[in-house]
Amino acid sequence: MLKVGVFGVGHLGRFHLNNWKEIEDVKVIGFFDPNNEAAKQVVSEYGIKRFMDEDKLIDACDIIDIVVPTDQHFSIAMAAIRQGKHIFIEKPLTNTIAEAKELVNMVREANVKCQVGHVERFNPAYLAIKDINLNPMFIEVHRLAQFNPRGTEVSVILDLMIHDIDIILSIVKSNVKQISASGVAVMTDTPDIANVRIEFHNGCVANLTSSRISMKKMRKIRLFQKDAYIGIDFLQKKTEIIKLKQPEDTNVFSFDLETPNGKKTIAVSNPEIPQTNAIKAELQSFVNAINNNTSTAVSEIDGLLAMEIAHQILTKINNTNILV
Numbered sequence: 001m002l003k004v005g006v007f008g009v010g011h012l013g014r015f016h017l018n019n020w021k022e023i024e025d026v027k028v029i030g031f032f033d034p035n036n037e038a039a040k041q042v043v044s045e046y047g048i049k050r051f052m053d054e055d056k057l058i059d060a061c062d063i064i065d066i067v068v069p070t071d072q073h074f075s076i077a078m079a080a081i082r083q084g085k086h087i088f089i090e091k092p093l094t095n096t097i098a099e100a101k102e103l104v105n106m107v108r109e110a111n112v113k114c115q116v117g118h119v120e121r122f123n124p125a126y127l128a129i130k131d132i133n134l135n136p137m138f139i140e141v142h143r144l145a146q147f148n149p150r151g152t153e154v155s156v157i158l159d160l161m162i163h164d165i166d167i168i169l170s171i172v173k174s175n176v177k178q179i180s181a182s183g184v185a186v187m188t189d190t191p192d193i194a195n196v197r198i199e200f201h202n203g204c205v206a207n208l209t210s211s212r213i214s215m216k217k218m219r220k221i222r223l224f225q226k227d228a229y230i231g232i233d234f235l236q237k238k239t240e241i242i243k244l245k246q247p248e249d250t251n252v253f254s255f256d257l258e259t260p261n262g263k264k265t266i267a268v269s270n271p272e273i274p275q276t277n278a279i280k281a282e283l284q285s286f287v288n289a290i291n292n293n294t295s296t297a298v299s300e301i302d303g304l305l306a307m308e309i310a311h312q313i314l315t316k317i318n319n320t321n322i323l324v
Contacts, residue, residue, distance in 0.1 A: 005061035006031040008068035009042045019280040074099040081106045090117040092158045093303035100304045115286040115296035116303035118166040122281040128239045128271040136223040139206040144214035155190035161210035166306040174202035181316040
């Protein structure tokens with residue numbers, strides 16, 4: 001039985017509590033949160049012990065689940081690692097690149113498991129294409145959200161776009177060649193809307209737009225590769241694949257299209273979307289990695305790589321705004 005301690009029982013922290021309760025061979029020992037009102041509600045609703053001492057909660061557990069504001073990630077993670085505890089840490093990994101690099105080294109030296117909460121890796125619409133050979137040459141991403149003060153302690157790059165940065169880095173098997181970016185701070189002191197172009201050495205180009213001041217919500221990624229287009233709607237949990245029809249493509253809608261190179265048969269399919277709870281799936285995968293002593297699905301290295309690109313983007317935006 002793995003014992004879990006949760007740091008932070010705000011909006012997302014409660015989602016974690018709900019899902020930990022449904023995972024076998026796991027027991028939530030308690031939580032730490034300085035917010036008295038939130039703590040009282042959790043004690044009343046979940047019957048879970050509130051710890052007033054961070055170190056005592058860490059000492060009592062095998063897993064520390066870190067769901068606090070980003071600027072608190074590092075201190076809690078390091079305290080847990082020093083006691084040899086496994087850590088699940090929400091994205092972004094830490095507040096600074098220096099902190100992230102130190103955390104990566106400590107995880108390796110302590111030989112503990114660390115997983116970063118890039119939950120879109122477990123989105124059922126994304127899981128629907130896990131068996132497809134992806135080699136995109138152009139990627140278009142839109143992640144738009146209505147304004148919510150929660151999470152605005154960091155820029156839209158680290159709050160929203162980092163989800164898509166992580167997805168893209170997991171798909172494109174090439175190093176980044178060049179980044180262009182622009183962004184504007186509208187409601188907060190950091191960029192609230194941004195557009196980014198990432199060029200990879202293999203020729204792939206990714207164009208990302210993120211906003212947290214939109215009138216509507218959107219979380220879509222479109223992948224264009226030789227002979228195929230793949231559209232993923234993370235919000236609506238839908239996936240569409242349009243490609244040149246192959247002999248193995250049966251029971252799919254198809255139509256003929258006249259091209260300069262002759263008639264082509266196009267196949268359109270909507271893969272079956274697995275009925276999964278993304279948060280529960282990521283927590284379960286973390287538990288499996290601990291029990292089976294395997295690599296975590298989204299490692300601390302993955303978290304660091306996404307942060308490095310995100311901070312390069314922020315630097316580009318800051319430099320552009322200075323020039324303007």
